[in-house]
Structure formats: C-alpha cells, structure tokens
Amino acid sequence: MxxxxxxxxxxxxxxxxxxxxxxxxxxxxxxxxCPALAVSNTARNALAMGLAxxxxxxxxxxxxxxxxxxxxxxxxxxxxxxxxATFVTIxxxxxxxxxxxxxxxxxxxxxxxVVNCLILGRAEAFASKNTVGxxxxxxxxxxxxxxxxxxxxxAVREILGGGTLFGLPLFHDAFQPWVVMILPSGGFFTLxxxxxxxxxxxxxxxxxxxxxxxxxx
Amino acid sequence: xxxxxxxxxxxxxxxMYRALVGIGLLCGLLIVSVFELTRPVIERNxxxxxxxxxxxxxxxxxxSATFRLVGEDRFEILEGKPDGAPLAYAxxxxxxxxxxxxxxxxxxxxxxxIRLLYGYSFAEQAVIGIRVLESRETxxxxxxxxxxxxxxxxxxxxxxxxxxxxxxLLHPIxxxxxxxxxxxxxxxxxxxxxxxxxxxxxxxxxxxxWWIPRIRxxxxxxxxxx
Amino acid sequence: MSxxxxxxxxxxxxxxxxxxxxxxxxxxPFLGVSGKLATATRMGGAVTxxxxxxxxxxxxxxxxxxxxxxxxxxxxxxxxxxxSTVQLVEMFIKKVSPTLxxxxxxxxxxxxxxxxxxxxxxxxxxxxxxxxxCIVYALGAGTGFTLALxxxxxxxxxLELANTPDVVKGTALSLMLAGILSISFMGFAxxxx
Numbered sequence: 001m002x003x004x005x006x007x008x009x010x011x012x013x014x015x016x017x018x019x020x021x022x023x024x025x026x027x028x029x030x031x032x033x034c035p036a037l038a039v040s041n042t043a044r045n046a047l048a049m050g051l052a053x054x055x056x057x058x059x060x061x062x063x064x065x066x067x068x069x070x071x072x073x074x075x076x077x078x079x080x081x082x083x084x085a086t087f088v089t090i091x092x093x094x095x096x097x098x099x100x101x102x103x104x105x106x107x108x109x110x111x112x113x114v115v116n117c118l119i120l121g122r123a124e125a126f127a128s129k130n131t132v133g134x135x136x137x138x139x140x141x142x143x144x145x146x147x148x149x150x151x152x153x154x155a156v157r158e159i160l161g162g163g164t165l166f167g168l169p170l171f172h173d174a175f176q177p178w179v180v181m182i183l184p185s186g187g188f189f190t191l192x193x194x195x196x197x198x199x200x201x202x203x204x205x206x207x208x209x210x211x212x213x214x215x216x217x
Numbered sequence: 218x219x220x221x222x223x224x225x226x227x228x229x230x231x232x233m234y235r236a237l238v239g240i241g242l243l244c245g246l247l248i249v250s251v252f253e254l255t256r257p258v259i260e261r262n263x264x265x266x267x268x269x270x271x272x273x274x275x276x277x278x279x280x281s282a283t284f285r286l287v288g289e290d291r292f293e294i295l296e297g298k299p300d301g302a303p304l305a306y307a308x309x310x311x312x313x314x315x316x317x318x319x320x321x322x323x324x325x326x327x328x329x330x331i332r333l334l335y336g337y338s339f340a341e342q343a344v345i346g347i348r349v350l351e352s353r354e355t356x357x358x359x360x361x362x363x364x365x366x367x368x369x370x371x372x373x374x375x376x377x378x379x380x381x382x383x384x385x386l387l388h389p390i391x392x393x394x395x396x397x398x399x400x401x402x403x404x405x406x407x408x409x410x411x412x413x414x415x416x417x418x419x420x421x422x423x424x425x426x427w428w429i430p431r432i433r434x435x436x437x438x439x440x441x442x443x
Numbered sequence: 444m445s446x447x448x449x450x451x452x453x454x455x456x457x458x459x460x461x462x463x464x465x466x467x468x469x470x471x472p473f474l475g476v477s478g479k480l481a482t483a484t485r486m487g488g489a490v491t492x493x494x495x496x497x498x499x500x501x502x503x504x505x506x507x508x509x510x511x512x513x514x515x516x517x518x519x520x521x522x523x524x525x526x527s528t529v530q531l532v533e534m535f536i537k538k539v540s541p542t543l544x545x546x547x548x549x550x551x552x553x554x555x556x557x558x559x560x561x562x563x564x565x566x567x568x569x570x571x572x573x574x575x576x577c578i579v580y581a582l583g584a585g586t587g588f589t590l591a592l593x594x595x596x597x598x599x600x601x602l603e604l605a606n607t608p609d610v611v612k613g614t615a616l617s618l619m620l621a622g623i624l625s626i627s628f629m630g631f632a633x634x635x636x
Binding site: 030031033034035037038078081082085086088089092093107108111112114115117180183184185186187188189191192195196199200203 | 464465466467468469470471474515518519522523526553557558561562565566569609610611613614615616618619621622623625626629
C-alpha cells in the first residue's frame with residue numbers, strides 16, 4: 001500500500017483523493033472483494049452496499065481516531081472490531097427501516113461488512129495514528145473509491161446481464177441479456193476485466209515513466 | 218492481536234479493562250438506541266409488506282387477520298408475537314366475508330430454497346394466487362416463476378379439492394410439460410425451467426395436503442363477528 | 444427450513460452453493476493462499492475446523508439471544524467467538540506444528556476476517572438449522588471451501604509454467620479461473636432434489 005510519491009496539493013485533499021484512484025480499495029489494494037462480487041449484480045445493490053460501507057468506514061474511523069489515546073496497544077484490535085461491529089449492526093437496522101426490499105437483496109452481506117478487511121485495515125493503518133479530521137477524509141476517500149468500484153462492477157453486470165440500469169430498461173426487447181453476468185461467474189469475470197484495465201494502464205504509465213527517465217540521460 | 222513491541226512497557230491491566238469495558242458500554246448503548254428507534258418502523262414495514270402480499274394472493278380481499286394453529290386443527294386469532302405455531306392469514310372482502318386463506322410454504326427449488334405465499338379459496342376449493350417471497354433460481358430461466366404471466370396464470374384457479382373423506386387431495390398437484398396442461402390440478406411448466414416449475418408444484422402439493430384437511434374441519438374458526 | 448435432510452444440507456453447502464464459487468465468501472484466502480496445493484489443503488483444514496467450532500457456538504449464542512430477546516447483539520457475539528476461536532487455533536498450531544504455522548503465516552489470523560466463517564454463522568441462523576444440521580452444514584461448507592482452494596491451487600501451479608501475458612498475471616488470472624470454476628460448479632445444481 002506504499003503508493004507512488006505524491007505531490008500534496010494540501011495534506012487534506014490528498015488524503016481524500018488517494019482512496020479514489022491511486023489506492024483504490026478494490027482495484028489496487030484488492031481488499032473487500034467478498035461484498036464487491038456478491039452484491040454487485042445490479043447497480044442499485046452495488047450503490048447501496050458501497051454507501052453502507054462508506055458509512056461504517058467513516059463512523060469507525062472517526063470514533064477510533066478520537067479514542068486513539070485511550071486504547072492501549074494490546075487490546076486495540078478487539079476494540080476496533082467491537083466499534084466496527086456496532087456500526088454495522090446500526091446500518092443493518094437502518095437499511096431494514098428504509099427498505100425491506102433492499103435489505104432482502106443485500107441479505108447477510110450487510111452484516112459481512114464487519115469482516116471487510118478494508119475497514120479494519122484503515123483503522124489500524126491510519127485512524128489509530130492520525131487526527132479525527134484526516135481520518136474522516138481518508139475514510140471518505142476510501143469509501144467513495146470503494147463505492148465507485150462497486151458501482152462500475154454493478155453497472156456492467158446489470159447492463160450486460162439484464163439490459164437495465166437501476167431498473168430502467170436501456171435496450172428494446174430484441175436485446176438478449178448475457179445471463180452469465182448476473183451469475184457469480186459474471187462477477188469474477190467483470191472484476192477480472194476491470195483489473196486487467198487497471199493493470200494495463202499502470203503498465204503503460206510505468207513504461208512512459210522509464211522512457212522519459214531514459215530520455216533525460 | 219499477537220504483537221507486543223519490545224520497546225514499549227507492557228500496559229497494566231486497568232487501562233485495558235477501562236478501554237474494553239468503556240467502549241463496550243458505549244457501543245451497547247448505541248446499538249440499543251438505534252434498535253429501539255428503528256423497531257416500530259421496521260415492524261410497520263413488515264406488516265405492510267405482508268398485507269400487500271396477502272391481498273395479491275387473495276384477489277378481492279380488503280382486510281386480513283392472522284390466525285395461529287391450536288392443537289390439531291383449531292385456529293384462533295394471533296395475539297402478540299408469533300411463537301412458532303403455524304400461521305394462516307385470512308383475507309376478508311369489503312363485506313367482511315371470508316375470501317380465503319393465505320398460507321406460507323417453502324421447499325427446495327433448483328438452486329436453493331423457494332419460499333412462497335399462496336391463497337386458498339374455500340368456495341372454489343382452489344389455489345387462487347401465488348407470490349414468490351424468496352428464491353435463488355437461475356436468473357433469466359428459473360426466475361421466470363416469478364414473472365412469466367403464462368406460468369402465473371396456472372395459479373388463478375388451481376384445483377385442490379379434497380377426497381370424500383376430507384383427509385387428502387383428490388388429485389395431487391403436478392407439473393406437466395409446457396403446453397400439455399389438461400386438468401385444473403396441473404401446472405403448465407416453463408420451457409427451460411422444468412425443475413423450478415416442478416418445485417413450485419411440489420411445494421404447493423405438500424403444503425396444501427397438510428393445510429387444507431385441517432382447515433376444512435373447522436372453517437367457522439375463521440369467520441369473524443361484525 | 445429445518446426440515447432438510449442431512450445429506451442434502453451437506454451437498455448443498457459443499458457443491459451446489461459452494462461458499463467460494465457461489466456465495467463469494469472467503470475470496471481473500473482463495474486468491475492469496477492458493478498458490479501451492481499443500482498449503483491450500485492445510486488452510487482448508489484449519490478453516491473447516493474453525494467453521495465447525497464457530498457453527499456450534501453460533502447455535503448456542505442464538506439460543507441465548509432468543510432467551511434474552513436481544514437479537515441486536517448477534518453480530519458482536521458472533522465476531523467475538525470467531526476471533527477467540529481463531530486465536531486458540533493459532534496457539535494450538537504454533538505448539539503442535541511450527542512449520543505449518545510459518546507456512547500459513549499471516550493468513551492464519553486473517554481467518555478472523557474470513558467472510559466465510561461469519562457468513563456460515565449468519566446463513567445457518569437465517570435458515571433456522573437444528574444442531575445436527577448446523578454441524579453438517581459447517582462440515583459441508585468447509586469441505587467445499589477446501590475443494591475450491593485445492594482446485595484453484597492445482598490450476599495455478601500448472602499455469603506457473605504456461606506462457607501468460609504479464610498484464611493478466613496475478614489476481615486477474617485467478618479471478619478468471621474462479622469464474623470458469625464457478626460455471627462448472629453450476630452443473631451441480633439440481634443435485635439437491
């Protein structure tokens with residue numbers, strides 16, 4: 001997770017931006033994949049899951065950061081998990097109150113946010129060592145990066161697998177949906193496709209950097 | 218969880234207990250508050266969803282009441298929370314006359330368990346509507362059991378009359394190949410989703426075999442005064 | 444739902460709705476550890492054991508929570524039990540076989556964040572399984588997980604020697620393999636009868 005050396009515009013915005021692209025949780029760090037694949041069969045589910053994770057990430061980062069001087073080293077993981085589990089339980093009930101339909105679609109995967117390596121990882125790597133403000137920005141950036149990644153998976157799978165986006169039909173009736181996209185295999189293939197794209201772009205960027213470095217010599 | 222850096226002095230017990238217990242209490246408080254805040258909303262949502270499903274499987278129903286099974290074949294209105302006894306939902310039309318009963322059933326489909334609600338009418342001795350509550354059938358194929366209008370038309374009047382001694386179904390429900398339905402107790406299957414269609418037929422067959430003999434013995438239990 | 448026969452529960456958890464290939468649980472170790480067949484099978488064994496213990500504890504916790512009428516404590520209790528079980532398993536393996544401990548490395552404590560174990564506890568709660576069914580469900584899920592891991596490890600060992608483009612190497616390749624494996628496991632649907 002070292003990342004490329006950054007030019008910091010201001011310390012704040014960099015914390016926010018790195019989660020969106022450079023250190024994107026799903027495409028670069030390859031974290032939090034279980035929910036990414038499981039609930040991204042439609043764009044609506046992907047968006048809901050992303051926002052739920054964002055909420056948990058933000059709240060736990062803020063709370064853990066504000067309590068960081070209060071928690072001794074030895075019990076830190078236990079307390080982090082306790083705090084994260086609390087917010088996941090909260091978001092579970094809130095989603096149930098908002099829409100039973102959505103809750104049924106996401107199912108147990110809302111509760112599974114608690115074992116999303118991303119949240120525990122940010123708590124350990126960042127929130128426990130930084131101020132509340134910066135931790136909040138970090139959480140927002142990572143959370144939004146996660147949500148956009150999920151949304152890109154969900155949108156592709158829904159468009160190709162059902163011909164709709166957020167439930168609205170896009171093509172006329174002659175469109176034959178590519179059903180495998182909605183199935184679990186489709187999730188694997190779509191994520192592989194996006195990763196390929198990211199890898200290819202990263203490779204091209206590296207090649208250009210080496211070419212530029214050689215040209216200077 | 219494992220690591221303890223050699224340089225930092227080990228923490229004494231009190232700060233650890235203080236952190237764990239303090240945070241534990243805080244978290245507990247948060248959870249309980251949110252739970253209590255959302256509980257009425259959730260219960261209202263669930264009641265509304267159930268109501269909608271009941272009205273869908275019992276066309277013509279305007280109000281409903283929940284009954285629980287008592288003993289072998291008596292029914293009484295459910296007071297308070299469900300306690301595990303089998304439940305039947307009665308639907309009444311605008312004149313407070315009994316339209317029928319909505320019953321839950323579940324069973325193994327092609328991929329995973331299918332849960333559905335179906336409406337039974339005494340007058341017609343038939344299933345008059347179904348609604349799939351939960352299923353994980355193959356998208357595009359098996360999930361047509363929820364959406365295909367021709368398939369759903371099977372259940373507008375699916376015959377489940379009882380034998381003369383009122384102990385079992387006269388003709389068990391069976392699924393047949395698409396387009397070959399001859400009798401009102403058969404279910405016209407969906408091409409390409411034979412197993413899912415057969416699963417629905419099986420689930421209904423088993424559920425009606427169990428429920429209807431019990432219900433018919435004490436129909437009056439479901440008629441409400443006023 | 445608790446009327447399912449035991450063999451059906453096992454086959455369902457192991458093959459038809461394989462935890463990794465159908466439910467997407469346990470992806471992190473699936474993609475990370477599964478480079479070598481031997482490590483993969485041992486990891487699978489450790490996960491199966493933790494699943495078994497967690498399943499039994501989850502059953503007990505559910506009984507307790509029902510008595511206390513405190514369903515909102517479910518998640519916290521589950522995760523606490525899982526974390527403790529993993530801690531105990533770790534200490535046990537370290538004592539009994541230090542080589543295995545070193546081979547598994549970071550992935551042993553990571554079993555705590557393995558969605559498969561928490562997912563197992565949550566699914567069996569939703570399905571309302573009885574005690575015997577819980578045990579069979581855990582064994583089935585663990586076996587299915589080990590099976591998926593072993594298959595993936597075998598495939599990747601073979602691919603080490605193949606001529607794959609650089610862009611594809613790594614996670615992208617594993618995901619494509621997983622997709623193909625997932626499609627092949629779909630052939631088991633309908634076994635449940």
